[in-house]
Amino acid sequence: MNFELTDERQMLQDSLRRFLAEHYSNDKIGVLNDxxxxxxxxxxxxxxxxxxxxxxxxxxxxxYGGAGFDSSVIFEExxxxxxxDPLLDTAxxxxxxxxxxxxxxxxxxxxxxxxxxxxxxxxxxxPRSRYDLAHVETTARREGSSFxxxxxxxVVVNASAADHLIVxxxxxxxxxxxxGISLFLLPAxxxxxxxRDYPLSGGGRAAEVLLENVRVEGDALLGDEGDGxxxxxxxxxxxxxxxxxxxxxLMETIRTLTADYLRMRxxxxxxxxxxxxxxxxxxxxxxxxxxxxxxxxxxxGHVDGERDEREKHVSATKNLIGIVAKRVAExxxxxxxxxxxxxxxxxxxxxxxxxxxxxxxxxxxFHLERFIDLAVA
Amino acid sequence: MxxxxxxxxxxxRDSVRAFMKAKLPSTLSSKVSASKTxxxxxxxxxxxxxxxQGWLAGNWPKAHGGTGWDAVQRHVFEEEMTRAHAPxxxxxxxxxxxxxxxxxxxxxxxxxxxxxxxxxxxxxxxGYSEPGAGSDLASLKTRAERAGDHYIVNGQKxxxxxxxxxxxxxxxxxxxxxxxxxEGISFLLIxxxxxxxxxRPIVLIDGEPEVNEVxxxxxxVPVENLVGEENMGWTYxxxxxxxxxxxxxxxxxxxxGLESLKRIARTELCKGKPxxxxxxxxAQIARIEIDLMAMTTTNLRVVSKAAAGKAPGAExxxxxxxxxxxxxxxxxxxxxxxxxxxxPFVSEELERGSNALPVGPEYANSVTxxxxxxxxxxxxxxxxxxxxxxxxxxxxxx
Numbered sequence: 001m002n003f004e005l006t007d008e009r010q011m012l013q014d015s016l017r018r019f020l021a022e023h024y025s026n027d028k029i030g031v032l033n034d035x036x037x038x039x040x041x042x043x044x045x046x047x048x049x050x051x052x053x054x055x056x057x058x059x060x061x062x063x064y065g066g067a068g069f070d071s072s073v074i075f076e077e078x079x080x081x082x083x084x085d086p087l088l089d090t091a092x093x094x095x096x097x098x099x100x101x102x103x104x105x106x107x108x109x110x111x112x113x114x115x116x117x118x119x120x121x122x123x124x125x126x127p128r129s130r131y132d133l134a135h136v137e138t139t140a141r142r143e144g145s146s147f148x149x150x151x152x153x154x155v156v157v158n159a160s161a162a163d164h165l166i167v168x169x170x171x172x173x174x175x176x177x178x179x180g181i182s183l184f185l186l187p188a189x190x191x192x193x194x195x196r197d198y199p200l201s202g203g204g205r206a207a208e209v210l211l212e213n214v215r216v217e218g219d220a221l222l223g224d225e226g227d228g229x230x231x232x233x234x235x236x237x238x239x240x241x242x243x244x245x246x247x248x249x250l251m252e253t254i255r256t257l258t259a260d261y262l263r264m265r266x267x268x269x270x271x272x273x274x275x276x277x278x279x280x281x282x283x284x285x286x287x288x289x290x291x292x293x294x295x296x297x298x299x300x301g302h303v304d305g306e307r308d309e310r311e312k313h314v315s316a317t318k319n320l321i322g323i324v325a326k327r328v329a330e331x332x333x334x335x336x337x338x339x340x341x342x343x344x345x346x347x348x349x350x351x352x353x354x355x356x357x358x359x360x361x362x363x364x365x366f367h368l369e370r371f372i373d374l375a376v377a
Numbered sequence: 378m379x380x381x382x383x384x385x386x387x388x389x390r391d392s393v394r395a396f397m398k399a400k401l402p403s404t405l406s407s408k409v410s411a412s413k414t415x416x417x418x419x420x421x422x423x424x425x426x427x428x429x430q431g432w433l434a435g436n437w438p439k440a441h442g443g444t445g446w447d448a449v450q451r452h453v454f455e456e457e458m459t460r461a462h463a464p465x466x467x468x469x470x471x472x473x474x475x476x477x478x479x480x481x482x483x484x485x486x487x488x489x490x491x492x493x494x495x496x497x498x499x500x501x502x503x504g505y506s507e508p509g510a511g512s513d514l515a516s517l518k519t520r521a522e523r524a525g526d527h528y529i530v531n532g533q534k535x536x537x538x539x540x541x542x543x544x545x546x547x548x549x550x551x552x553x554x555x556x557x558x559x560e561g562i563s564f565l566l567i568x569x570x571x572x573x574x575x576x577r578p579i580v581l582i583d584g585e586p587e588v589n590e591v592x593x594x595x596x597x598v599p600v601e602n603l604v605g606e607e608n609m610g611w612t613y614x615x616x617x618x619x620x621x622x623x624x625x626x627x628x629x630x631x632x633x634g635l636e637s638l639k640r641i642a643r644t645e646l647c648k649g650k651p652x653x654x655x656x657x658x659x660a661q662i663a664r665i666e667i668d669l670m671a672m673t674t675t676n677l678r679v680v681s682k683a684a685a686g687k688a689p690g691a692e693x694x695x696x697x698x699x700x701x702x703x704x705x706x707x708x709x710x711x712x713x714x715x716x717x718x719x720x721p722f723v724s725e726e727l728e729r730g731s732n733a734l735p736v737g738p739e740y741a742n743s744v745t746x747x748x749x750x751x752x753x754x755x756x757x758x759x760x761x762x763x764x765x766x767x768x769x770x771x772x773x774x775x
Contacts, residue, residue, distance in 0.1 A: 127737070128646050130716050135648070154737065155717040176649060196734035201722045201745050208734045267513035277762060326709065333582070333752050337511050337760060338536050341753055343580040352582065352749065359712075359719045365657050 003297070009073045012055060012065075016077045019050055024081035026346045029203065032084055033349070037161055038205035039084050047085060048116025056091040061099040062110050068300035071238065072245040076296075079249020082350045084203035086119065086158035088242045094120025096235035097166050097183060101223030106185055109164065121162035123153035123209045124232065131362035133232050134178040138211060140169035147171075147221070149184065149192075149214040157360075159207035160197040162188055167211065171226050183228040184220045191215070202356030203349060233307075237314045240361050241303050244296050244321045250354040251289045251328045257347055258282065258332040261339075278335055285331055288324045295320045308374070315371040321357065322364030329354045380674075382453075390453045397461035400426050406462035410637075412743035414585060415464050417542040421497050423464045428495050434471055441479055441491050448683035452624070452676075459629030467539065470494035470501035474547050477564070477617050481605035490566070504534040504548030504567070504591060505614070512763050514549070515558040515611065519593060521550040521565055523600070528552075528565065530573075530596040536757070540576050540589035544569050553608050564610035566602040573597075581753075583746040584724065618759070625693050625758070626676040626700035631669050634707040638662060641714045641740055652714060661713075665706050672699050691771040694764035701754035701761060708748040715741040 005013060023043045032039055047053060055070050057063025071092065078087065095113050098106055098120075112118040129135035138151025149169050159165060165186050173180025186193065192214035195207040223231065259282060262273030272278055299317035302310050329351040333340040340347050358364060382390065405419055427433040435451045437443020446454065458465070466472070475494055478487055493499040510517040519532025530550060540546070546567050553561030567574065573596040578586035605613055642653035642662065652658050679692045689696075712719045718737030722745070736742070755761040769775045 125717055128649075130645070130647050130652075132648055155720055194734065196736065198736055199722045200720045201749075202720065206721065208736055210734055266509075267511060267516070272512075275762075277765070330705075330752065334755055334760075337756050338506065341581050341756065343582055343584060348582045355712075355745075355749075356720055359717055363713055363716070365655075365661070365713065369655075369657050 005069075005073065009069060012051075012070070013073050013077060015050060016052060016074060017080070019046060020077060020081045020083060024083060026349070029082055029084065029349050033199065033203050038158075038199060038203070039086060039161070043083075044085055045116050047087070048114065053087065053091050053116060054114040056087065057095065057099060057110060057114060061107075063114060068238070068241050068303035071241045071303075072296055072300040075242040075245035076249040076252075079246035079251075080253045082203065082250065082253070082353055084353075086121075086161065086204060088239050088246075089122065089158035090118070090120045090162075092239045092242055093122035093235050094162070094164070094166055096238055097122065097222060097231055098185070100231045100234060101183060101228070102185070103219070103222075105219070106222060118163050119158060119161045121156050121159040121165050121207075122168075122235070123156045123159065123165045124168045125154045125156075127152060127154050129154070131366045132176060133236060134181070134229060135176040136168050136170045136181050137175060138167070138169040140171040140182050140184070142171070143215075145218050147182075147184065147216050147218070149211045149216065151211050153209040153211070155200075155206045156209045157200070157204060157206045159195055159209055160205055164188060165193070165209065166222065167209075168228060168232065169211075173226070178229040180226045181228040181232065182225050183222040183231065184216055185222055186214070186216060186220060200356065202353035230307075233311070236361055237303050237310055240314050240318050241296070241300050243357055243361055244292075244299060244317050247321050247325050247354055247357045248289070248292050248296050250350050250357075251292060251325065254328060254332045254347065254350050254354065255282075255285055255289055257350075258285070258335050261336055265337075272335075281331055281335065285328055288328055292321055292324045312371065312375045315362075315367040315374060318362055319364045319367040319371060322367070325354050325357050326364075382449075386449055386453060389450055390457060393454055393457040394461075396430065396432075397457055397463060400430070401461050401463050402426075405464055409462040409464055411739065412747050417500075420464060420467050420542075424466070424497050427466070428497070433466065433495055434475060435466075436472060437475055437479065437491075441475070441487065442495050443475075448680045452680045455624050456629045456632075459633050462633075467500070469503050469539075469543070469547075470499060470545075473503060473617050474501050477547075477604060477613050480616060481564075481609075481613050483601075485601070486566075486604065499545045500539075500543045501545045501547060502537050502540040502543035502569075502589075502591075504537060504546045506536045507533060508535055512760055514614075515562065517549055517551060517562065519548065519550050521552050521563060521598065523552075526600050528598045528600065528603070530565070530567065530593045530598055532593050534591040534593075535579070535588075537576075537589045537591050538587060540569075540591055541578055541586065546574075546591060547604075549610050549614055552610075559611040561608055562610040562614070563607050564604040564613045565598060566604060567593075567596065567598050571596050571598070581750060583749040584722070585746070585750065587750070619689070619693070626672060626696035627704055627754075628669075628673050628676050628700065631672070631700065631704050631707060634704060634711070635662075635666060635669060637740075638707055638711045638714060641711060644738070644740075645714055645716065658714070661710055665703060665710065668699075669703055672696075672703060675699065691767050694759075694767045695772075697758065698755075698761050698764050698768075704754055705748075705751055708744070708751050712744045712748045715744050719745045 052074055054063040055065035058066030098110055109118055126137055141148045167184045167186055168181055170180055171182045192212045194210040197207040199205050263271050265272050295317040299313045302313040339345050434443035435446055435454055439445040478490055507517050521528035521530045546569055548565050548567055549562050550565050551561050552563040573594040575592040577590045579588045580586050643651050645652040647655045676696055679689050683689050718741035721736045723736050723742045
């Protein structure tokens with residue numbers, strides 16, 4: 001049993017922490033959240049230079065990491081500063097699909113991703129799919145050697161910045177059948193694609209993606225026709241490690257901010273941190289965050305293992321993070337009082353981003369039900 | 378024990394309901410039901426409609442142009458307003474300052490200010506909290522120094538709700554430094570157009586500029602703008618707080634919020650079926666509904682006592698805590714109900730006149746903003762921590 005980071009990951013954590021401290025500030029986040037792109041190209045280039053993007057890919061895929069613990073180390077650091085860079089979308093979701101299913105030509109994009117010159121988005125969720133990965137209404141109809149795609153995709157994060165979109169579409173099977181889902185790699189300028197781009201409450205940008213009579217050649221298909229589900233589940237598992245570790249980092253900073261505030265803010269002649277009612281609630285926040293850390297470790301340690309055990313941990317961890325994140329965000333705002341309600345103060349962005357974690361990759365209720373199916377019932 | 382309204386109370390409810398149906402403009406109710414931000418003109422329009430009917434000042438006696446309603450009637454009225462998606466009555470002049478002037482103001486002040494509250498000439502805001510005086514309000518530092526027939530006011534107020542619309546502000550100011558902090562506070566009325574008053578908006582976590590900082594730099598205020606006696610302001614402020622706490626439970630808001638949540642959960646799909654049929658989600662709605670059913674009666678118990686002339690004391694603290702927690706939980710569940718569409722930050726400006734692809738169902742657009750904004754419910758008007766302290770002192774004698 002050893003819960004220490006390896007030397008390599010310790011170095012990665014140290015250098016990433018230093019880099020992010022230089023590239024992120026509350027003012028900077030305000031500017032990025034108002035910007036058309038939603039993140040900084042310079043910061044992205046810096047992350048790529050530092051090897052952070054590459055650390056999310058295995059050596060076999062041209063990277064130098066790719067394990068669950070590489071991801072958890074990186075995303076915890078990103079979370080600590082409330083970073084808005086689309087690493088989860090480009091590297092883990094988009095890049096993950098390419099690594100798993102891409103043909104030689106398609107896989108050549110991974111090198112550009114690692115260099116920092118290509119962005120991806122995974123257009124999978126739909127208006128009626130909620131968090132069910134198997135629910136795909138978008139259709140892929142074969143016409144000779146090509147496919148015609150029609151449908152709508154919801155809240156596709158990083159879609160506008162993406163050079164390519166990976167689109168899921170049903171080529172056979174019932175609406176919510178895991179069989180019959182095909183994945184396609186589409187250049188962003190493909191005819192028939194319409195994007196409605198908007199900012200997100202937790203930072204970054206997303207788009208509604210409309211596919212109208214989108215005609216692609218057979219070489220756009222990723223892997224075998226109708227066989228995309230297992231890969232979708234795998235990349236979502238890896239992305240869940242990332243978003244949960246990010247939530248952990250967000251919570252660590254939020255906890256520090258809140259404890260500092262309790263020490264500094266005086267009412268009734270003493271720091272409000274001297275009031276027992278707040279001390280006990282802060283102690284609960286600490287316990288919650290430690291539980292969250294253990295849940296992230298559980299998932300990171302199982303994400304590269306066999307499917308059933310992996311998915312059990314996906315749902316366990318995402319459920320716990322969803323519940324804890326809400327409590328920590330709400331308690332930290334409450335203990336700050338009025339200042340915790342203001343946009344200007346550092347907490348606002350961090351708390352919003354933390355709250356939004358429950359709206360990606362399945363919320364606490366979804367994963368509770370799923371955990372029951374996978375592990376309890 | 379009878380849980381039903383009396384015949385008179387039921388008739389009163391029906392007349393209010395008919396009035397809402399006839400007089401509430403759909404332009405306003407549609408904005409309210411979609412949780413859109415109301416403009417100053419929207420508020421003024423609704424106040425004018427109520428004033429014409431004589432129903433604007435629900436908690437004022439008839440002698441001052443109010444309704445003379447008892448607590449049950451006020452409760453019925455508020456409930457019907459919420460039910461009809463009417464804009465809430467802006468409380469600062471009507472619910473807060475009015476009763477203070479009626480109790481402690483001079484007859485000149487009553488004759489001058491009260492009609493202007495009713496006809497909308499004065500839009501009041503509240504100058505209580507300061508950067509260093511929140512829960513510990515009595516530690517406030519904004520000072521008013523007497524200079525002939527004026528006070529000179531210097532200092533800063535904060536969290537001034539809708540101060541951007543106001544032309545008048547009632548303030549707690551320090552007029553003496555001796556004795557207990559509560560003993561040197563006065564209640565002063567200040568025209569915001571006076572030289573030296575500056576208003577700076579504060580954008581909140583939901584991106585909306587709802588509150589403000591108000592700065593006073595050598596502001597000259599006529600002595601006749603003092604309410605009651607100098608250094609007695611704390612007493613008046615406490616009196617005001619008891620009035621701020623009518624409808625503190627927000628039962629109407631919670632009931633409406635729950636209905637809206639259920640409507641959304643019936644529309645949203647989960648594995649091809651309405652979300653409301655998912656037992657895990659339904660269980661969470663049920664839990665809140667059960668709490669709300671009990672709180673509705675807790676509220677009515679306090680209201681009935683108040684109608685019988687017993688002023689609510691620490692009971693209003695209980696209503697504030699339970700009411701805010703229930704509303705916040707409803708907001709959180711509503712956010713959950715809309716799934717991924719809680720993430721887009723779609724401002725009203727962006728949507729207005731836009732014919733681009735819609736970003737999810739329209740009801741989803743405001744849910745995250747409302748959730749974030751209503752975190753204030755457990756912070757303002759005396760935080761829930763302060764309310765619990767009041768309960769443990771006054772009801773439990775601990």
